[in-house]
Amino acid sequence: MAAALTSTTTSRRQFLALLGISAAAVSCGTATASGAQIKTLKYQGAVGAVTLPELAADLGYLGDVKLEWVGNTISGPQDIQSAATGQIHFGGAFNGAVVKLASSKAPITSVISYYGTDKDTYSGYYVLEDSPIRTARDLIGKKVGMNTLGxxxxAMLEIYLSRNGVSKADAAKVEALVVPPVNTEQALRQKQIEVAVLGGVLRDKALATGGIRPLFSDFELLGAFSAGSYVMTKRFIKQNPDTVRTFVTAVAKAIEWSRTTPREQVIARMTDIVTKRGRTEDTSTLKYWHSYGVAETGGRISDKEFQLWLDWLGERGEIKEGQLKAADLYTNEFNDHGKG
Known part of the structure; x- marks a missing residue:
């Protein structure tokens, strides 16, 4: 397990290298030479989970558009880089990672929000029950385990430290470590880290086991908000507008279906989807699902979803002030949910 823990410096460098692709290296889409629009979208999924496009497909919302699974990922930055370089047709990530990738001149556009934070769906920062950590300043010199850096x-950790008066110099002494999500609880209980970031089913399972307590959560910091979006390349959008419209609107419908359908029915549908795809995945964790956490109706995006991260990355010196405008990073043009 110790080998799975990566230092802040090394992992952050790898993360920045991942996003630091040049515009020249970016493949801008994969429309056919004949001009026919692509109807099969390649994508990456998540083990034991059902993504919104997968749910939309099962509900029949995608029509003649099909999905082609090419593998799984736990990294949003990796997913959107794969979309930017044409390995897949869409990818999803934290909006700050989208800003970072766009700042490297990758020609991408966010088309719909797909996850967020609400009272039931959030990431908590947990310590052991008997931990001496009670305040933000207690984190100085401590290790915080999370799925990826940057x-x-x-971002939530740094916002928490800043809002509680921890200087940048002291905040730099809080060591963020990459730990695979399925190992984070174990790393905390074995005291390899002092704080574990836990969300969704992994959080609920850990709480059910007991012996841990929350320090803070992203919901407590920022309230309900959409945190991540699906991106496509600008060229793909231009060459496949009907496919993009079908995809975005279908995902929007799936968001609202999951929001208005009794939770037990949503979980049953997800369990059936995972079982049918035959990848020998564990479906037991699906019972802990609460929501996708998308704040806006139909996953529509607004400036505020990006401005927070433009400001955060600007303060960190990772993008130039005024380099990007929130309104230039997304479009709702293809989201027909609720129109007419």
Whole structure:
């Protein structure tokens, strides 16, 4: 397990290298030479989970558009880089990672929100029950385990420290470590880390076991908000507008279906989807599902979803002030949910 823990410096460098692709290296889409629009979208999924596009497909919302699963990922930055370089047709990540990738001149556009934070769906920062950590200053010199660096979890940590008066110099002494999500609870209980970022089913399972308590959560910091979006390349959108419209609107419908359908029915549907795809995945954790956490109706995006991260990355010196405008990073043009 110790080998799975990566230092802040090394992992952050790898993360920045991942996003630091040049515009020249970016493949801008994969429309056919004949001009026919692509109807099969390649994507990456998540083990034991059902993504919104997968749910939309099962509900029949995608019509003649099909999905082609090419593998799984736990990294949003990796997913959107794969979309930017044409390995897949869409990818999803924390909006701060989208801003970072766009700042490297990758020609991508966010088309719909797909996850967020609400009272039931959030990431908590947990310590052991008998931990001496009670305040933000108690984190100085401590290790915080999270799924990836330079993304949602690290942003929330830095915002928490800043709001509680911890200087940048002292905040730099809080060591963020990459720990695979399925191992985070174990790493906390074995005291390899002092704080574990836990969300969704992994959080609920850990709480059911007991012996841990929350320090803070992203919901407590920022309230309900959409945190991540699906991106496509600008060229793909231009060459496949009907496919993009079908995809975005279908995901929007799936968001609202999951929001208005009794939770037990949603979980049953998800369990059936995972079982049918035959990848020998564990479906027991699906019973802990509460929501996708998308704040806006139909996953529509607004400036505020990006401005927070433009400001955060600007303060960190990772993008130039005024380099990007929130309104230039997304479009709702293809989201027909609720129109007419």
């Amino acid at each position: 993304a949602h979890s690290q």
